[in-house]
Amino acid sequence: MNWEFAAWLMLGGSTVLLFLGMPVALTFITVNIVGAWLYMGGEVGLAQLARSSVSSVAAFSLTPIPLFVLMGEVLFHTGLALKVIEGIERLIRRVPGRLAVVAVVAGTVFSAISGSTIATTAMLGSLMLPIMLARGYHPTLATGPLMAIGAVDMLIPPSALTVLLGSLSGISISKLLIGGVVPGAILSVAFVLWIVLRVKSNPRLAPPDPDEGAGPSGWARWRPFFAYVLPTLSIFGVVVGALAAGWATPTECAALGAFATLVLAACYRALTAQALLKALQGTAAISGMILFIILGATTFAQILSFSGASNGLVQLITGQGLSTAAVVAGMLGLLIFLGIFVDQVSMMMITLPIFMPIVQALAVDPVWFGVMFLICMQLGLLLPPHGLLLMTMRGVAPPQVTMAHIFRAVVPYVAMSLLLLAAVFHWPAIATWLPALIG
Numbered sequence: 001m002n003w004e005f006a007a008w009l010m011l012g013g014s015t016v017l018l019f020l021g022m023p024v025a026l027t028f029i030t031v032n033i034v035g036a037w038l039y040m041g042g043e044v045g046l047a048q049l050a051r052s053s054v055s056s057v058a059a060f061s062l063t064p065i066p067l068f069v070l071m072g073e074v075l076f077h078t079g080l081a082l083k084v085i086e087g088i089e090r091l092i093r094r095v096p097g098r099l100a101v102v103a104v105v106a107g108t109v110f111s112a113i114s115g116s117t118i119a120t121t122a123m124l125g126s127l128m129l130p131i132m133l134a135r136g137y138h139p140t141l142a143t144g145p146l147m148a149i150g151a152v153d154m155l156i157p158p159s160a161l162t163v164l165l166g167s168l169s170g171i172s173i174s175k176l177l178i179g180g181v182v183p184g185a186i187l188s189v190a191f192v193l194w195i196v197l198r199v200k201s202n203p204r205l206a207p208p209d210p211d212e213g214a215g216p217s218g219w220a221r222w223r224p225f226f227a228y229v230l231p232t233l234s235i236f237g238v239v240v241g242a243l244a245a246g247w248a249t250p251t252e253c254a255a256l257g258a259f260a261t262l263v264l265a266a267c268y269r270a271l272t273a274q275a276l277l278k279a280l281q282g283t284a285a286i287s288g289m290i291l292f293i294i295l296g297a298t299t300f301a302q303i304l305s306f307s308g309a310s311n312g313l314v315q316l317i318t319g320q321g322l323s324t325a326a327v328v329a330g331m332l333g334l335l336i337f338l339g340i341f342v343d344q345v346s347m348m349m350i351t352l353p354i355f356m357p358i359v360q361a362l363a364v365d366p367v368w369f370g371v372m373f374l375i376c377m378q379l380g381l382l383l384p385p386h387g388l389l390l391m392t393m394r395g396v397a398p399p400q401v402t403m404a405h406i407f408r409a410v411v412p413y414v415a416m417s418l419l420l421l422a423a424v425f426h427w428p429a430i431a432t433w434l435p436a437l438i439g
Helices: 003-019 024-039 043-057 064-078 080-091 098-111 117-134 139-152 160-169 173-179 181-201 219-245 250-267 273-307 309-318 324-339 344-361 366-382 388-396 403-426 429-438
Strands: none
Touching (some): 003 344, 024 043, 117 388, 160 173, 181 429, 273 344
16 A cells, blocks of 8 residues: 555544544544554564554653642632732732733643643632623623633643653653743733723723722732742742753653642642542543543654654655745644644644644744644634634523624734744744754
């Protein structure tokens, strides 16, 4: 069989099954069984498939994933997240669209201590959306920041999807984690500026709080910040500081972060047996799903390589005489297109077996490409009609918030993310400067 047939069978078959609604892990396991039988020698190929599957999930580099997820689960189930929101809300006053700005700032803080994008959006949506709507905020202004800042969670470490991307692509996980800090911070600042300018131009979108200036002052105003926000942010300092200084590997940093989160919750006497059990159950469910996906993705790439499809596609693309910039732009365009239809893990599994050999053949900086890949996945979370955070928001929003409101709300934030992607494409230093500085 020629490599073209193998490419159509493996890539086309997996895409069709995903569009038919089959779970991601089962999709790739099914395609892998067919591919191993055809291209790796029948029963011998299936035996090799089983051995490769076990070794793919036994990799030590995957250990940070459950630890990063655990950090976020502990914060949500112990109630410390609510204290952080209260501390941020007391500090931000007399700002147009104040509650929307609070949501962005609080979401950025959670992005620095949580590895779960969906959990951040669901929590902020269930807590802050009813308050904003009750105070007269327009549904588009109320829902947009909550979804947009949830997507930024993917860029700012710790991020389970960033670890997954680094593991599947072979890009340095530590450099990829650090490389997302500057783009994530840029997006957060851009979101705040957009909210302020939008409300100034149309104050009816967010009426001012009648009791905004009547809150506590002096130490009472700052106490929640020093009591809850600053200690919680210290977890980010532990993880990124140890990683940046080279004192610990990504796995060790994740363990430090998880330990620091548990100690912090215990110090506040919030780490009850029930909260810990819920956090562990959530971590086990999410981590188990991710590991099954990794199992399918790794063996999928191996079969593509064994059948000759990977080399054939790489030679076909690199032999067209296109510039490196044009090839990279084409890959980014394909990722944005896929983001409309499939989830982020599926995007990685479909494209990385083909994209990474091309990146290596063209001598493209892998960290630069990896950060742009993350931005494209972040866009996929927000793109109608199937963006995961759009569905999450619909699930927690009250009935008066329609899907039309949610779709309109996300448009300016998608535009800002596209501008960031273009900026990183033209000025790679936005993504590579911090990893290079830290070494």
